[in-house]
Amino acid sequence: MELDLWWLLLFPAFFGLGWLAARVDMRTVLKQAKSVPTGFFRGLDALVDDKTDIAAQALAEVSRQQGSAPELQLTLGKLYRKRGENDRAIRLHQRMLESSDLPAEQRDIVRNELAQDFRKAGLVDRAEEILLKLLNGNMTLAARRQLLDIYQQDRDWKKAIETAKELRSDAHSFQHEVAQFYCELAQGELYRSNYPAARTLVAEAMQVNRKCVRASLILGDIEFAEGKIEAAIAAWQNIEKQNYEYLSMAAERLFDAYEKLEKPQEGIALLQGYQKTFPQLELTDLLYQKLSAYEGEERALEVARQSVHARPSLMGVYRLIEAQMDELSPEGRMDAEVARALIQKHAARLTVHRCKCCNFRSRAFFWHCPACGEWESFTPNRSETH
Known part of the structure; x- marks a missing residue:
């Protein structure tokens, strides 16, 4: 009984201590809220109104008052970069990296921001140098994404292919991009009349994305250049299975191939069939020209009239x-x-x-x-x- 009475006496004490702790926490929260500089709210309000110049000035003032506040300085750096003040963003991020107060886990974040500053300023080589060093840190994914953008900008398609393959995930396979990179390389080899190399690269593009229309277009160009006219026609006609909307890009090539085989009427018939089946294709002008040349103005006008009335x-x-x-x-x-x-x-x-x-x-x-x-x-x- 005596023990139970002691417990009853202790309950009010526990409640009192809990109430006191809550009061202390609330006072701390209110004190911290009051300590937030008014410049921070002024900058936030300016950002909402899209007044980036006022926001940058206000946040810079807060940053000076607060001293080392990495999150605030990172935000300020992004704001400078958005406004095109790349030199200020670079200096800010370089000062952060020189500071001994910057936590180790945030150094890679700052380096990633600095790489973006250099890219925006046109110093792509310096950005790439930083990003390559980040590939083994906690910013690997962000660094690879930036590197992929750089390689596309520089038209370094081989490095772009390697980087895109490393970025593959369940969310994004990069099959369209990689196929296009192979097509860019194939197009270059085709311009140089290096048909075997171009053919190999087209095959790589098809392997990555079998519905790559551009690969079929280039393959047809290779076959046509090598005098394999029927193979070229087959390659271009394959576009109908891949994505029929791109048939308009192969239409003149197809007619030229049939003309090379001395079968222009078959070429015209094929194009008319496409126009009838897929009226959204942009073929009216091409058909008018070919019909005028081979079947006369009257027939060309009749077909053009039908096409215009339909679409x-x-x-x-x-x-x-x-x-x-x-x-x-x-x-x-x-x-x-x-x-x-x-x-x-x-x-x-x-x-x-x-x-x-x-x-x-x-x-x-x-x-x-x-x-x-x-x-x-x-x-x-x-x-x-x-």
């Missing part, structure tokens, strides 16, 4: 007007000429290739988007867009 486009209408100019009166021809010139002007402005990832638009086609860096993201057929 109206500015370039299609331009061709229709052009084809009927000779049948008009002098006054009507002048009016048609004005309409044709206007349509041509707007078609040149609106008919573009577009990146599916970042919506970058260009009149030229790219395998590698110059804006966002994605591969195989450009639409092979131009679209009329505002």
Whole structure:
């Protein structure tokens, strides 16, 4: 009984101690909150409003007041880099690395940031030197990603292939990128007429990604250059199985091959079949030219009219007007000429290739988007867009 009474007396003491501890913790939290410099909140508010100049100034002031605060200095460095103040970012990160107060586990993080500073400043060699030293540390993945960007920028496709293969994971296989790197190498060998080497590289690309359209295009070019016309046709026709949207890029090659075999009518029939099956392909202009040459203007106009009615486009209408100019009166021809010139002007402005990832638009086609860096993201057929 005496022991139970003692326990009853101790319970209020335990509750009192818990209440006192909570009060002490709350006071500590409130004290720390009040100790945060007002410049930090001013900088945060400026970042929300996208006023990076004010934010950089405010955070720099806080950094001077706080002394060695690695997280804050890293944020400030990123802000300098975003604003294009690369020299300030480089100096900041170099000072951090020279400081003995910087924890060992954060040194690789700072080195990675410094590499990004050098890249942004155009000092790619210095960035690569730092990144190669990070491959055995805790920033391996981030370093490899930066190195892959550098090798693509420098068009060092062999190193890009090695780095991409090392980056492979369940989340990202890099098969599209690696296949494109092999195609870049193959294209170079093709330009140098080194057909055996180009063929080997195309085979590597196909092995990595059997649906690589570019590899089929290059393989067809190799076969055509070596005089193997039927093999070239087979390579280009394989694109229909890989991704039919790219058939428009092989269309003129296919016709040239059939023309080389002295079978232009078969080439025209193939292109007409593609246009009927895949009306979104950009074939109207090419078909008009070939039909005009081999079957006459009247037949070319008939097919162009059918195509435009099925899928109206500015370039299609331009061709229709052009084809009927000779049948008009002098006054009507002048009016048609004005309409044709206007349509041509707007078609040149609106008919573009577009990146599916970042919506970058260009009149030229790219395998590698110059804006966002994605591969195989450009639409092979131009679209009329505002």
